[in-house]
Amino acid sequence: MCRWAAYRGEPLYLEELVSSPAHSLIEQSHCATRAKTATNGDGFGIAWYGDRPEPGRYRDILPAWSDCNLKSIARQIRSRLFLAHVRAATGGGTRRDNCHPFVFGRWAFMHNGQIGDFEHLRRPMENMLDDELYAARTGTTDSELLFLLALQFGLESNPLGAVADVLGFVERLAGQLSRRGLVRFTAAFSNGEELFAVRYASDRKAPTLYAAPMGPQGGYCLVSEPLNDDTAWAEIPDGSAVIVGENGVDVRLFGATDAPVQNRPVANSLPLAAGSDLELT
Template identity: 75%
Template sequence: MCRWAAYKGEPLYLEELVSSPAHSLIEQSHCATRAKTATNGDGFGIAWYGDRPEPGRYRDVLPAWSDCNLRSLARQIRSPLFLAHVRAATTGATRRDNCHPFVHGHWSFMHNGQIAGFDRIRRQMEAMLSDELFESRTGTTDSELLFLLALEFGLDADPFGAMEKAIFAVENLSREKSGEALVRFTAAFSDGRALYAVRYATDHKPPTLYAAPMGGKSGYCLVSEPLNDEADTWVEIPDGSAVKVTAEGMQALLFQPEVLSEAA
């Protein structure tokens, strides 16, 4: 499983999540405490928003703890909205195209989790994409393909609804192919204006997600695991939840792909 951190609020240097805290994302890359695997050394990536609508991005296949460029960039880049990720590969080789965050236009996306039996349904998932989105696929992970499916299902118009439709489609394909479905999905994504996050699993055992106020009265940090030992600061986001962070603060909603199944 991977580890990630995301932030929206008053501009902060990336190092305040990536490298400075006692349990920073770099620290989690070799010593995660709330994941099945303590080491997340199969690459890393950061995406940040500034003066342009599309995000900047830096990714590499080196472990985050061994890349001096990451520390240098995190110390210099200041942004009101950014995503950072360290990878423990479940599907897809260790190569730059498979490192999160993934970017398409003004959207960025990163994920912790997996689609069970992904290889059996990958071709059917790809067939759901328009030519434009299919041709934009550069890696081989289930994460990138889920992101592209959400774009196909209307991420611009309805971010959470599109993500519910994407997961619903994947679960349907899995059941048709093998008679069962398992999706574990804790993800963050952004259009450069708001920060969105989801925690969901078919078996109600999703990867962890925590939130804490940071960077001004309406700013929030969303993380796979807390960045420090201040237990009272961090709130665990429950399974089946969607979180939206805007200039007005954080809003929590239900995330229910199963409702689509009942309506079908």
């Protein structure tokens, strides 16, 4: 399993997630505490938004802890919205094209999880892509393919609905092919304006997701596991979607269906630390 962190708010240096905290993303790359595997050394990547609509990106196959360029870049780059990822490969070789985040146009996407029996589902999944999106597929991971399918299914106009449709499609496809098709999916994605995240699994065992205020007033961080021992971190429940935008944080119930994402509050299942200003609508 992989580890990732994402931020939206007033500009911060990338190092405030990637390298500075006690349990930074680089620290998690060789000593994760809330994952099945402690080491996430199969590459890393960061995507950040600046003055242009499309994100910048830096990826490599080195373990995050051994790349001196990553610390240097993280110390110099400030961004109002960025995604960072360290990889533990569950499928697909250790190559740059398989490192997250993946980008297309103004969208950036990163993922922690997997699709069961993916090798048997891959071809019919790829057949759903139009020529432009199929040509954009440069790697071999299920993560990149899920991202491209979300674009195919309408990510631009209905981000959470598109992801719900993709996950529902994968589960139905697996059933039609008599495959297990277990989906475990905790992902973050952005169009440069809003930051989205989804935590979902077919078996209710989704990879972890936490949220906390960060930086100047109104900034929020979403992570696979907390970056420090601060009590402000709140666990996002399995079966949830998160939107971080101009008006703060919106947490909703999420399911893999053909229908739009249910717009019901989950406040009762999301314990918040005292003093946290995380608001649910």
